[in-house]
Amino acid sequence: MKNKILLVPLKNQSYKIIIGNDIIRNAGTIIKRVIKKPKVFIVTNKLLKKHHLSKLLSSLKKSKIEYKTILINDGEKEKNISTVKKISNELLNSKIDRDDTLIAFGGGVLGDIVGFVASITLRGVDFIQIPTTLLAQVDSSVGGKTGVNTSHGKNLIGTFNQPILVLSDVSLLKTLDKRELKAGYSEIIKYALIMDDNFFSWLDKNFKKIDQVSDSKLIEAVYRSCKNKAHIVKMDVRESGVRAYLNYGHTFGHALEKLNDYRNTIKHGEAVSIGMLMASYMSFLEGHLSGKELDKIKDHFKNTSLLTVIPKKLKDKLSMSVIQNTMLSDKKVKNGKINLVLLKKIGKAFVTNKYKQNNLKKVIKDSLI
Numbered sequence: 001m002k003n004k005i006l007l008v009p010l011k012n013q014s015y016k017i018i019i020g021n022d023i024i025r026n027a028g029t030i031i032k033r034v035i036k037k038p039k040v041f042i043v044t045n046k047l048l049k050k051h052h053l054s055k056l057l058s059s060l061k062k063s064k065i066e067y068k069t070i071l072i073n074d075g076e077k078e079k080n081i082s083t084v085k086k087i088s089n090e091l092l093n094s095k096i097d098r099d100d101t102l103i104a105f106g107g108g109v110l111g112d113i114v115g116f117v118a119s120i121t122l123r124g125v126d127f128i129q130i131p132t133t134l135l136a137q138v139d140s141s142v143g144g145k146t147g148v149n150t151s152h153g154k155n156l157i158g159t160f161n162q163p164i165l166v167l168s169d170v171s172l173l174k175t176l177d178k179r180e181l182k183a184g185y186s187e188i189i190k191y192a193l194i195m196d197d198n199f200f201s202w203l204d205k206n207f208k209k210i211d212q213v214s215d216s217k218l219i220e221a222v223y224r225s226c227k228n229k230a231h232i233v234k235m236d237v238r239e240s241g242v243r244a245y246l247n248y249g250h251t252f253g254h255a256l257e258k259l260n261d262y263r264n265t266i267k268h269g270e271a272v273s274i275g276m277l278m279a280s281y282m283s284f285l286e287g288h289l290s291g292k293e294l295d296k297i298k299d300h301f302k303n304t305s306l307l308t309v310i311p312k313k314l315k316d317k318l319s320m321s322v323i324q325n326t327m328l329s330d331k332k333v334k335n336g337k338i339n340l341v342l343l344k345k346i347g348k349a350f351v352t353n354k355y356k357q358n359n360l361k362k363v364i365k366d367s368l369i
Helices: 023-032 046-051 053-062 081-093 108-123 134-140 170-175 178-195 197-210 216-235 242-247 250-259 268-285 291-303 320-327 357-367
Strands: 004-008 015-020 039-045 066-072 101-106 126-131 148-150 153-157 165-169 340-345 348-352
Touching (some): 004 216, 015 023, 023 165, 023 170, 039 046, 039 053, 046 053, 053 066, 081 108, 081 148, 101 108, 108 126, 108 134, 108 148, 134 170, 134 178, 134 216, 165 216, 170 216, 178 197, 178 216, 178 242, 178 291, 178 340, 178 348, 197 216, 197 291, 216 242, 242 250, 242 340, 242 348, 250 268, 268 291, 268 340, 268 357, 320 357
Parallel strands (some): 015 165, 039 101, 101 126, 126 165
Antiparallel strands (some): 004 015, 148 153, 340 348
16 A cells, blocks of 8 residues: 655645555654654653554664653543653753654654643754554644643643654554544544535445555545645644634533543543534534434444443533533633534534523533433
């Protein structure tokens, strides 16, 4: 299978996304072309050290790139200031300089943390994304959003910091379980729902092949997702306009993650899939989305086995007011009003804070039944 290359053409810094199968073995050659000097710091976790790190290190050695590995724990609960402090101390103890490069070798949580650390260390060093989960390959590794969580909510401390390169190797996904792949698929279907109805039709026909990690259809799905995101990022780098569409389902989803204390019982992609159905239902109640299209979305989520209901253990602890109050702490709230991304139809999203509060309450109430 041939690699696919996508350029993210930004005003101040353009970069390539390279998508393919087993490109990790040639990573050193590709990386050497973009770094200022042949020295990198790889931030990864123990699971990736066990399964995939040796392939990356071997490739770096062949290209005569000096490296140091920094290990952190895995999981959303590690996405905090303490982890940032740990990585920063290791970098400074190792005498990092401004011509060195960080490599984020992991999923979306790790990529967000490393991008943030890169933006504040020595007031900014380059970093490269090598995403190892489907969710990171199609979404979080592209676009330059970085950050960590706090007790007040998700991603409330962070920066916009673009990578200098993204290497998305689908062979790295072979060690993921089905649940992790489904969590990533939720971000793929998001792009179809907010801006690409042709992609929705394509996914409806090909979703079974995307589950087969070695299939070329997976590379195509990653490519089309990244292409859609790159298009939006190019128009709106710092989320002052249309980039907000990428938050479709996230306002509901982030509230669920926070109320679950970022535990693994709900992954980010699972919370987003529940949130997208809630946003679709809200779109219907507000008279924007037709009943026929709402049913098409529901059927696709059911056919692809995405999580569509709040797990009972969490649901039993929640109430309508608790969810609504948590949504008010979202960083997209302005002047005390919750901004929602809704659909006019499949492939066309918009942002609004003008909606009937009773409809929002109904959406939340029905999610708790």
